[in-house]
Amino acid sequence: MSTQEYFDQGELVAVLTAQPLDRTLDYKAPEGGCFLGAFVEVPLGPRKVLGVVWGPGQGGFDLSKARSVIRVLEVAPMREEMRVFLGKVADYTLTPMPAMLRLATRAPGLGDPPSMRKVYRLGNGEPDRMTDARARVLEVLRDYGGLAFTLKELAEQAGVTSSVVKGLVKQGAVREEDSPRDLPYPHLDPDLPGKALTDDQAAAVRKLQAGMRTGDYGTTLLKGVTGSGKTEVYLEAVAETLRMGRQALVLLPEIALTAEFLTRVEARFGARPAEWHSGATMTERRRVWRMVGQGDAQMVIGARSALFLPFRNLGLVVVDEEHDTSYKQEDGVHYSARDMAVLRAAICGARVILASATPSLESWANAEAGKYERLDLTSRFGDAVLPEMKTIDMRAEQMQPGTWVSPSLRQAVRQRIEKGEQSLLFINRRGYAPVTLCRACGQQIACDHCDARMVEHRFLKRLMCHQCGETKPMPEVCPSCQVEGKLAPVGPGIERLAEEAEATFPEAKIAMLSSDLFGSARALKAKIEEIAKGDADIIIGTQLVAKGHNFPKLTLVGVIDADLSLHGADLRAAERTFQLMRQVAGRAGRADKPGQALLQTFQPEHPVIRAILSGDEEGFWKAEAAGRQAAGVPPYGRMAGIVLSGPDVGPVFDIGNAMARNDAPIRQIGAQVFGPAPAPIARIRGRHRVRLLVKAPKGAPIQDALARWIAPLRLKGDIRLAVDIDPQSFY
Ligand code: ADP
Ligand code: ZN
Secondary structure: OOOOOEEOOOOEEEEEEOOOOOOOEEEEOOOOOEEOOOEEEEEEOOEEEEEEEEEEOOOOOOHHHOOEOOEEOOOOOOOHHHHHHHHHHHHHHOOOHHHHHHHHOOOOOOOOOOOEEEEEEEOOOOOOOOOHHHHHHHHHHHHOOOOOEOHHHHHHHHOOOHHHHHHHHHOOOEEEEEEEOOOOOOOOOOOOOOOOOOHHHHHHHHHHHHHHHHOOOEEEEEEEOOOOOHHHHHHHHHHHHHHOOOEEEEEOOOHHHHHHHHHHHHHHHOOOOEEEOOOOOHHHHHHHHHHHHHOOOOEEEEOHHHHHOOOOOEEEEEEEOOOOHHHEOOOOOOOEHHHHHHHHHHHHOOEEEEEEOOOOHHHHHHHHOOOOEEEEEOOOOOOOOOOEEEEEEHHHOOOOOOOOOOHHHHHHHHHHHHHOOEEEEEOOOOOOEOEEEEOOOOOEOEOOOOOOEEEEEOOOOEEEEOOOOOEEEOOOEOOOOOOEOOEEEEOOOHHHHHHHHHHHOOOOOEEEEOHHHOOOHHHHHHHHHHHHOOOOOEEEEOHHHHOOOOOOOEEEEEEOOOOOOOOOOOOOHHHHHHHHHHHHHOOOOOOOOOOEEEEEEOOOOOHHHHHHHHOOHHHHHHHHHHHHHHHOOOOOEEEEEEEEEEOOHHHHHHHHHHHHHOOHHHHHOOOEEEEEEEEEEEEEOOEEEEEEEEEEEOOOOHHHHHHHHHOOOOOOOOOEEEEEEOOOOOO
16 A cells, blocks of 8 residues: 555546446546545546545556546545555455445535535424424424424425425424534533442453553453343443543444433433434434544444444444344445454454343354453343243143144233233244235245245235335235135234234233334334333234343243244354344343243254253353354354346356356365355345355455456356355345
8 A cells, every 4th residue: 555645736646436447547636636535526427426535546548638636525534544444344345445435435415515504493483273294393303302404304204395394484383593514413421420330340341441441452242141231331431432532333233222222321421422324314424424534423323334434533342232133234245244343443453342142153252262352241230130931832732723822821921911011922023924825726925026925914904025025915816826715824923923912812902013013213212112111011023122122011021933043054043043032031021020931832852942941051152163163164164155146047057057167266275165056035026046155164265265266257147246255144
């Protein structure tokens, strides 16, 4: 990399753009020159595009033909550590640099000069008459507290036309004001009094803070049972980061979790941090991006892509629920936010805290190997005790056809209702029934575009494909044999379970929690708050409820099908089941009343089920680690998935076969190729999918080998190739 930091006007500079090109482009530095890393606007054909000055120009062409940079944008130049980070992520994930730059500039209007704009807030006036549309506008403003919206955002959020908002402004119910586009975030004060910590917690905090003060990179696995106070502990590490004048980033897996978390941050530091996630408005995103870059946001909480924000002085990254699969992005740039957080911290001398009650085997193994420090919190805070866990042996239960709640579980739920406590029935399947079968011809209704069954959603009154999202009305006649009235649902989804619960407990108040049942993140948050206050006797939920929510009145968790994720070819099936079951069970008994978790299973003797019950976690991890080591799979070996896809299956397979034949670069590093084979989901959105898997010894230069393997390929027509390093799901 070049060490030249500044380019005079007219000097040739190489500019990286987000356009799909395989190289940087040369331009002349503009009037006034420009710094390395500067964000610039450059001409490309007839367009103007965003770019970053990446180094001195390559030259080698007629210089009189070189065009000039149009202007340097008024934002902080990209820091060297960010350029290094993007380059390393690109190398690791085999992603072209323009795609990396897109990831790092996901905020609109970056180049706009600082300016004023109109924003809208709640006013003091009353509208002359209230309409539904007006009420929605006021509700949105109230819901977001003091937040200001642009006209477009407010109208969109409320689902009204802008004239409705303007009408409210005239009457004083909504206030219109001028405001600078991007304001610094309110100051967070690390020295406000925190909670009194338990001895365990205080010891963990001391270690984390000592680590912070070294100013060097280091990763800590913070393992603590649910409710042990991991959040309290890492907030104290955040406090130390802020005291040192550095920035903290907290990654959360689920945006529904952020509401409770924001309140806790505000209680601890006196103000709210910046938020970065898909639910944030465009204006907020732009503000976060700019303020992070100039150091006017001390703390960010966000989804995985927050890792690519231009922090000025990042000192700490917390990855909460680090085992969560949503940290792996599986389209576009395939990256693991957990792993890339460690990489980013190593580059900029920051600390990483990986927090979980059920860490991934990867992190467990890294701690075992001494690469990560490990801190354990072993008991719940206060009087809360861990739930008692038991199986219900489904072979011994008298089940009515078409029902899924066993008599034993029913009785346990009934007891809670009588005591005024809450029960959670957990099933990890959205919709009414996973399969719709024709009783005349035996066919199952499938998606027209995917190799997947359509799932009945009664709530929406439609069939839905969970691969491509396509929906269609529930047909009257079988699409295969045209016989009428023979279509029947098979198996349970969350909606069908709710139906059963309603019939079994007619007096109970039932709440369903599933990601598809709520139009907005806001509605989901509201529902979760309602439930936490006790406004439900029975909660029926998918894995959404397994993630960190706090329901104080919940004392019983019933898992409808503990065997569901045990099977399947996924090398992490056991690990995932173990994590999910223990997370779900952890929802029970978080306040003063003890909790119980009942797991319905047909295989109570299965080693994974036994490990879940026994609570011998270290034993489970050791056995799982030994199994993976013997098989040479992650984290003791490396894998990469290659998916080829196209509209016709033949040509796709031809390329797959050619790759398998010409696998010298792979063999040279001692790795093996499996496939090509139809991917487990062999067609998505009309595209046929063929998969190859590469398995390499740990430490083998797999990216390099893959790059050499793929380089000679000439993909014709509409055939695409996607590489997934360290795949987490195999579909
Ligand atoms: P975890 O993140 O491990 O699930 P939390 O940090 O959310 O645990 O703590 C669980 C509950 O216990 C929270 O309501 C939290 O406020 C409370 N809590 C934990 N530690 C303390 C403490 N030292 N003082 C007061 N409340 C605490
Ligand atoms: Zn589909």
